[in-house]
Amino acid sequence: MQGGEPSFRFSTDDLPERDRLSIWREAYGRSIVKLDLEPASDEPLHVTGCIQALPNLAIASFSCSPTRVTRTRAQASDGNDDLVLVISGGDILFHQGKKEVDLRAGEALLWSSAMPGGSLNTEPIGHLLTLAISRTVLTQTLANLDDALMQRIPRDNEAMRLLTSYVGMLQGEIDTISPELKAAGSAHIQDLTVLALGANRDAAHLARGRGVRVARLQALKADILANLTRRDLSIDRLAARHGISPRYIRSLFDGDQTTFTDFVLNQRLARARRCLEDVRFAGHMISTIAFEAGFGDLSYFNLAFRRRYGVTPSDIRAGRGGKDESDAR
DSSP states (O other), X not given: OOTTSOOEEEEGXXXXXXXXXXXXXXXXXXXXXXXXXXXXXSSOOOEEEEEEXXXXXXXXXXXXXXXXXXXXXXXXXSSOOOEEEEEOSSOEEEEETTEEEEEOTTOEEEEETTSOEEEEESSOEEEEEEEEEOHHHHHTXXXXXXXXXXXXXOTTOHHHHHXXXXXXXXXXXXXXXXXXXXXXXXXXXHHHHHHHHTBOHHHHXXXXXXXXXXXXXXXXXXXXXXXXXXXXXXXXXXHHHHTSOHHHHHHHHHHTTSOHHHHHHHHHHHHHHHHHHOGGGTTSOHHHHHHHTTOSOHHHHHHHHHHHHSSOHHHHHTTOOOOOHHHHO
8 A cells, every 4th residue: 555545444244254264364464464363262253444554654443353463474574674553452462572562452562564473362352553654764763763662652651642642533534635644644643653652852852843733733622622512611721631731732723823712713603503504403593503502692603603604693594605614714
């Protein structure tokens, strides 16, 4: 896969149960993921996954039944020397070389594709995330790359939390964003990865000024959207939840050419407009829609709505146009 190709999804559920293992090994194990696999319980084999490509990076997410996974010596000698960051969604025992690490949900480790090894999960795993990154990229930014291999990264690692959140957001958009945004997304993921692993001083400084700011802003926006209808939504409460200062939040939104206040307002207006255009809310009073979108003052809502869309809420409900969402941004 190259950065411009679409996502590749697969599932053993699409295969006859008696032939799942043999087909998976032949079609996916040997040619795509380059791993051997066998069930680790009596239940039918289940593997569902999605592989997505970005420049210098591949993102893969899986769910699976209890399995034993092996990268053989022959598979490890295929010329692929990528390093794989594994973020576990359950209890998995990994081994490579002389090292063995028992990961819990939310923990991570760095794995080398150039070495044989394997893993074992005796319980189903609902979500396993892997990031395959060029060894060259990490060699330039990690002080001691070999020392980082097969080392447990705790779930409370701040960079890892931001990384997981950012990747989750990006996975839903990879197929539709431009090549330029894909390249930027790859760079941000690499920044967060090297911070989680222990970047050298120069690389850490660059990553904090680039990837971390983007991921933090994304996390803040997701928090705002989740609490958009709360009247007590404020920059101080947001800062407290994320353990950062209101001033830092203001600087992040300023770098995005907006403000916290404008972002909240625009999202609330957009939410209200969607409800006004939705026939399912035809029986709701406009004031009710405004209050449920987070507005506490109906006059202010009407004024802000007209400024943004060029028409009143009643006009939108009556289908009398107004600027669309893209024009209003």
